[in-house]
Amino acid sequence: MKKEIAFIFDLDGVIVDTAKYHYLAWRNLANALGFDFTEEQNELLKGVSRIQSLEILLSIGKVNLSEEKKQVLLLQKNKEYLEYVNKMTSDEILPGVNDLLNFLEINDIKYALGSASKNAPLILDKVGLLNRFTAIVDGNDVSKAKPDPEVFLIGAKKLGVNPENCVVVEDAIAGIEAANAAKMISIGIGDANVLYEADYVFKDMTAITPDFLKNLMN
Numbered sequence: 001m002k003k004e005i006a007f008i009f010d011l012d013g014v015i016v017d018t019a020k021y022h023y024l025a026w027r028n029l030a031n032a033l034g035f036d037f038t039e040e041q042n043e044l045l046k047g048v049s050r051i052q053s054l055e056i057l058l059s060i061g062k063v064n065l066s067e068e069k070k071q072v073l074l075l076q077k078n079k080e081y082l083e084y085v086n087k088m089t090s091d092e093i094l095p096g097v098n099d100l101l102n103f104l105e106i107n108d109i110k111y112a113l114g115s116a117s118k119n120a121p122l123i124l125d126k127v128g129l130l131n132r133f134t135a136i137v138d139g140n141d142v143s144k145a146k147p148d149p150e151v152f153l154i155g156a157k158k159l160g161v162n163p164e165n166c167v168v169v170e171d172a173i174a175g176i177e178a179a180n181a182a183k184m185i186s187i188g189i190g191d192a193n194v195l196y197e198a199d200y201v202f203k204d205m206t207a208i209t210p211d212f213l214k215n216l217m218n
Helices: 019-032 039-045 050-061 067-085 097-106 120-126 150-159 173-181 210-217
Strands: 006-009 111-114 135-137 166-170 185-189 200-202
Touching (some): 006 150, 019 050, 019 067, 039 050, 067 120, 097 210, 135 150, 150 166, 166 173
Parallel strands (some): 006 111, 111 135, 166 185, 185 200
């Protein structure tokens, strides 16, 4: 018998890849302050708040600034990031995403977005996916960051589905931990050695097959 299940997707690294735009904006900010910022160093900012990211960046460059100047730089970084976002198109939807969403819609399975990004609705709108999601939980809805399960529990509530019947698709360790804390089924997208706490791991979205999804439903 088919269970009522619902899906909750993270945004960055699952639906689209906006991490590259964050990196470019941070790198340009570092260059303006007189030092370089590498992609390897950028890994330190994954899953970290904007203000914490700036503190890490400044520590790398050994730069001391007033709180007032920090706020100016945060606004400057976000403005540049949004300039990149505003140029996004449907071409930036990651492979396999549309096939998975189509499958869910054909089978009347509701799905939501669960992202820490306050820009999530704008990004979905730019890539043409905004109206496809039953519900959206973004950085404006949550007070606790992943691995706290708040974002996914709000998503389940908005979908009207019990948490234990929700499937979370995530690419970050903190997101998997949040899904597990919410007692949801967790699917990791990426490296199985990194996302080993997930119930299932796929190298990318194209690897999630209709047969796998049908088994989840039964």
